[in-house]
Amino acid sequence: MKKSSIIVLSILVISFLVGIYFYYQFPDKIVSHWDSQGQPNGYMSKFLGLFLMPLISVALFLLFMLLPKIDPFKKNIQKFRNYFDGFIIIIFVFLFYLYLLTIFWNLGYTFNMIIFLIPAFTVLLYYAGILIEHAKRNWFIGIRTPWTLSSEKVWNKTHKLGAKLFKVSAVIALLGLVFQKYAIYFVIIPLIFSVLDTTIYSYFEYKKLRR
Numbered sequence: 001m002k003k004s005s006i007i008v009l010s011i012l013v014i015s016f017l018v019g020i021y022f023y024y025q026f027p028d029k030i031v032s033h034w035d036s037q038g039q040p041n042g043y044m045s046k047f048l049g050l051f052l053m054p055l056i057s058v059a060l061f062l063l064f065m066l067l068p069k070i071d072p073f074k075k076n077i078q079k080f081r082n083y084f085d086g087f088i089i090i091i092f093v094f095l096f097y098l099y100l101l102t103i104f105w106n107l108g109y110t111f112n113m114i115i116f117l118i119p120a121f122t123v124l125l126y127y128a129g130i131l132i133e134h135a136k137r138n139w140f141i142g143i144r145t146p147w148t149l150s151s152e153k154v155w156n157k158t159h160k161l162g163a164k165l166f167k168v169s170a171v172i173a174l175l176g177l178v179f180q181k182y183a184i185y186f187v188i189i190p191l192i193f194s195v196l197d198t199t200i201y202s203y204f205e206y207k208k209l210r211r
Helices: 003-023 046-070 074-079 081-106 113-134 146-150 152-177 180-210
Strands: 029-034 040-045
Touching: 003 046, 003 081, 029 046, 029 081, 040 046, 046 074, 046 081, 074 081, 081 113, 113 152, 113 180, 146 152, 146 180, 152 180
Parallel strands: none
Antiparallel strands: 029 040
């Protein structure tokens, strides 16, 4: 078994053990959602609150294991598989961190959820930029538009731009620690811009290539 799979499976097992440990200590309903200012505004049953995240993580793990096997360009995925495996680990560490924050909040610790998530978002976005930088053409990983999938040249140019944009987005996200009232917007707006910009860029690069 690959090292990345062992790490992820360990995280999954620990998540379920944490849920089992706290199940009888929590009330019937627990806080499960926070607003843009990091304050609680949603609740769910303690079963879903404690086990929904681990169950979603299991489904994601199975999906991540399946996709490289069924991709028509699966040989290309092997060319950047180490970066993809690293991204998988970071995704599950991020989800586990979010899960632990939820646990701590429901244990009575109060803090601004969004502010505590900013460093995690920063790491996730920056590594996404690294993954995009090394991703080769495939159907499931990277900036997949009709135009990047139709041309390897367009794929490479779009991903070169996308890597820079995602890394810059990660740095901008850190500003949320300074301007805490607008912290979530320092994450969302640069991310939306990066997605839209690379999508539009890939279209015009493809049109330029066709001409």
